Amino acid sequence: MLTWMRRNRSSAVEEAEKPVETGPGDSRSASDPAPAKPLLSVRNVERSFDVGGQKLRVLKGINLDLYPGQLVMLRGRSGSGKTTLMNMMGGLDVPTAGEIYFHGNPLHEWNDDKRTEVRRRDIGFIFQAYALMPLLSAYENVELSLRMANAPRSEWKNRVTSCLELVGLAKRMHHRPFELSGGEQQRVAIAKSMAHRPSLLLADEPTAELDSQMAAQVMAVFREIVAKENVTICMTTHDPTILEVADHVYEMVDGVFVSK
Template identity: 80%
Template sequence: MLSWLRRETTADLPRDPKEDEPVAGQSDAIRGVSQNKPLLTVRGVERAFDVGGSKLRVLKGIDLELYPNQLIMLRGRSGSGKTTLMNLMGGLDTPTAGEIVFQDRPFHKWGDDKRTEVRRKDIGFIFQAYALMPLLSAYENVELSLRMAKVPRGEWKSRVTSCLELVGLGKRMHHRPFELSGGEQQRVAIAKAIAHRPSLLLADEPTAELDSQMAAQVMQVFKEIVATQNVTICMTTHDPTILEVADHVYEMVDGVFVS
């Protein structure tokens, strides 16, 4: 387990000159982004599922805070509850008990429509399988996510280009997924997930399908994004070799964090 390495300030970090541009008319103040207060708070969260007439208690009292510009990892055995927690943090699901507050917005009290609206604008997702459209080029895949987030069309070209350059694919923009390696496809998925400038990026086992060299490239991209894009990344992993780049590692055992 690594020590807590929360960054007190990000003011000195290199920045994308465009990072202060509002997304679809939103300012950071409206998005609730402040360096000193949590971006996301999880308090006393429990999640149980009805299985065959009985309750399966998967999360048994989780507390966690994510601050702006952090790289946070959740580790734990298969079945310990990591994905269940990520789904709650991303507003894809609601807890059985406890609170989830994202930028002052109480996900635990909100219905799906309101959570979906927040998700589209302020949260990005990356999955183990890259979830790219197979017939679209890298460029078109990233552009699609801007269209879905209702980002004005005039911003698409520069944003798509800068995101693909950020992940090291400036020379592969017009390749389709099958013309790219696994690591490159995952980097397209990252570009796609950050294109609409989310403040939180949730990545479920993003390196699981990659060899160690490609996994290291993806982690390098994550570090770069956290340093330059005003985003917090929370990812799950089984891979002990990549834990050292995290600002903090939470270890989950059977639905609770152990330190």
């Protein structure tokens, strides 16, 4: 219950948490608010796997900060290490070396149970394949995520309805996945991933299965969620046509970030 209420922030707080743009022309005075703290920080992260007795170095010293209210993209060739990094940002895996802080907490030091708890409460995942329950309607799929997050039952109806409205599916609420297009199914998956009010949404190739028009709709929904829900979205993509929607793009080549 507390968790649920904690995420219902006032708009004043949301404004205060937005990142402050700084740059060469920035003329912030002493009275201006301090820059926002990162929601998630990745510091010198490395990840290796043992493959057939050999050490395979996949991530070779990654640094990244995600701020509240940002849409960030990771771009790179297949095999460059994007999913490996996302798995660690979401607490599904831990680095071989380096540190990951989520809300200032050392995710890299936490055991599996503690990371699972944070994941359930405060992180949402969106995958390339939509991960919906086939026999449940769009409404029931989204409701399921509130049940699993132990949100109070009295909140379910309003929250499910508003999430499905936000992704533009108010009129498709009672359709089951097979009665929806790929783009609509992905938008249900987005509504499902954000219903419990996570502060971070991680999306691995969310537009890979979609045509360009459906991909554009999904990206418009992402921008809307970032603006209205005070959530940070980090997604991977191969698609150069959607990069302009991002606040920041990290380009990954062979386990390191390179400047574009």
